[in-house]
Amino acid sequence: MTTADATGGDDTGAHAKPQGLEQVIGRQVRAYRQAAGLSVAEMAQVVGISKAMFSKIENAQTSCSLTTIGRLAAGLGVPVSALFRGLDADLEAVFTPAGHGARIVGRGTRVHHEYTLLGALRGAHKRMEASFVTLTEASEVFPLFQHAGTEFIYLLEGIIVYGHGNNSFTMRVGDALQFDGEAPHGPEELVELPIKFLSIIAYGELPEH
Structure with missing residues (x-):
């Protein structure tokens, strides 16, 4: 997914690498060498190759044989697979410049809860949605939202009493709340306006078909 997919904007700030x-x-x-606190020369000795060869490997100036990869992994004390982490170039990322999030029409719109989508990830094993929420004098309290997944909210401005199930939480700037989205939840009292908070919903794995 590109930034344009998520926000309707361009991909400013995104650079393919x-x-x-x-x-x-x-x-x-x-x-791994730096984490072990060893110099290039020391690590090369542990692995059993020359310092020059080890330096070339670190600087991507040579291709390693399978034998060398095995020796590197053994010398570093990690599984061979650890040396290939990050190889997948198709991992998804969404970048949203300030003020460019798409306004969500739907959940909470009728009760004047303004949602700005900051990004969403969808995949075979992960689904996440991040939104910036603004509540004003026009916003209604006691809306009961229910959805799958786990929600995390972080209060950025104002004071709010937020309900979840039979519990109520008075939230001030810097407070965080994480809860099961399937229980009825929503603002019960708008104590100090405007109220702004970050909402992140993690849906977990998609059901198998």
């Missing part, structure tokens, strides 16, 4: 096998292995090797 193709990652070849050499670059991925080099980056992982360097990260």
